[in-house]
Amino acid sequence: MIKTNWSLIQDKTARRYCIFLISFSVILLTAAILFCSYMTHAAKNMLLSHDETIASSLLEQGVSEAAAARALTAAAHSDTAHSVQGLALLQKIGVRPDLETQFLPDLHTFQKHAVCSVLGILIPFCLLLSGASLLFLSAREKLYRDALAVIDSYIDGSHTNRLPQTNEGTIYRMFSSIDRLATMLQAQNETEQKTKIFLKNTISDISHQLRTPLAALSMYQEILENEYDKPAVVQNFAAKAGFALQRMEQLIQSMLKITRLDAGNVVFEKKICVLSELVSHAVGELTTRADSENKTIILEGSGTDTILCDASWTSEAISNIVKNALDHMAARGLARITW
Numbered sequence: 001m002i003k004t005n006w007s008l009i010q011d012k013t014a015r016r017y018c019i020f021l022i023s024f025s026v027i028l029l030t031a032a033i034l035f036c037s038y039m040t041h042a043a044k045n046m047l048l049s050h051d052e053t054i055a056s057s058l059l060e061q062g063v064s065e066a067a068a069a070r071a072l073t074a075a076a077h078s079d080t081a082h083s084v085q086g087l088a089l090l091q092k093i094g095v096r097p098d099l100e101t102q103f104l105p106d107l108h109t110f111q112k113h114a115v116c117s118v119l120g121i122l123i124p125f126c127l128l129l130s131g132a133s134l135l136f137l138s139a140r141e142k143l144y145r146d147a148l149a150v151i152d153s154y155i156d157g158s159h160t161n162r163l164p165q166t167n168e169g170t171i172y173r174m175f176s177s178i179d180r181l182a183t184m185l186q187a188q189n190e191t192e193q194k195t196k197i198f199l200k201n202t203i204s205d206i207s208h209q210l211r212t213p214l215a216a217l218s219m220y221q222e223i224l225e226n227e228y229d230k231p232a233v234v235q236n237f238a239a240k241a242g243f244a245l246q247r248m249e250q251l252i253q254s255m256l257k258i259t260r261l262d263a264g265n266v267v268f269e270k271k272i273c274v275l276s277e278l279v280s281h282a283v284g285e286l287t288t289r290a291d292s293e294n295k296t297i298i299l300e301g302s303g304t305d306t307i308l309c310d311a312s313w314t315s316e317a318i319s320n321i322v323k324n325a326l327d328h329m330a331a332r333g334l335a336r337i338t339w
Contacts, residue, residue, distance in 0.1 A: 213244035268310040275305040282318035301339035
């Protein structure tokens with residue numbers, strides 16, 4: 001409870017309103033004390049005026065001053081018997097406890113004066129309190145409307161506006177949390193868009209790469225049709241067709257792996273690979289293309305060198321580099337791969 005109240009006081013607007021309420025309460029209490037003092041003084045004057053009227057009436061009736069003085073001061077020393085006699089006399093002349101105030105002129109005047117004084121004090125204070133409360137609630141309402149407009153813009157995908165930030169009060173800390181959430185959602189959305197673009201480009205690239213083994217297969221099939229009576233040639237190009245089919249399978253598997261990689265559940269299967277075998281496998285299906293385009297691929301390196309890698313992914317990377325070299329190479333060009 002203490003923490004909640006302290007958080008409320010940290011809010012600048014709420015703190016000002018609390019200060020106003022405390023000041024208002026102190027002023028109202030002071031005004032009430034002064035009013036009580038004023039009404040006590042008024043009641044004293046009313047009683048004195050009443051006593052003056054009674055004293056004047058007694059003197060006019062020929063009552064001695066001593067007797068009139070005893071009558072006026074008897075209230076301080078009266079006993080029950082005298083009180084009963086006085087009450088009986090008052091009832092006899094029509095002055096009863098249930099008598100309407102309007103039939104008691106002095107008391108009626110005092111009542112009207114008291115009511116007017118109370119209203120004169122309370123009405124300005126009530127107006128002041130109502131005005132300050134309306135200002136506070138209006139400021140809050142504007143704050144909520146502005147925050148709602150910004151949140152709606154977040155929902156619509158716009159993050160140009162930001163919620164008010166003052167680091168004071170619970171509501172502003174809530175605004176800060178909403179802003180952080182909106183920033184996280186924006187970053188996530190941008191990441192998803194980039195991922196979609198990446199997957200689109202990757203699938204397009206793999207589709208493009210599939211054309212190479214497909215073209216090779218077409219060429220091998222044509223050669224096999226023309227050289228069916230030469231077993232050595234058939235065997236050679238049948239093996240090349242097998243490599244092209246294997247390459248196509250690898251590309252399709254790569255596309256599936258990229259999808260898994262984007263999902264974050266791909267583990268590269270690293271192992272020791274002989275570099276000469278890795279490179280030969282990577283460029284095996286490209287040598288036929290190079291020959292048909294009057295280009296040359298030369299491999300230079302030790303046959304015993306090894307590397308720790310994922311064979312299929314690394315082979316694909318090497319193959320892409322060599323393919324790009326062939327794409328941008330003129331006839332009689334030379335691609336030299338060394339390690």
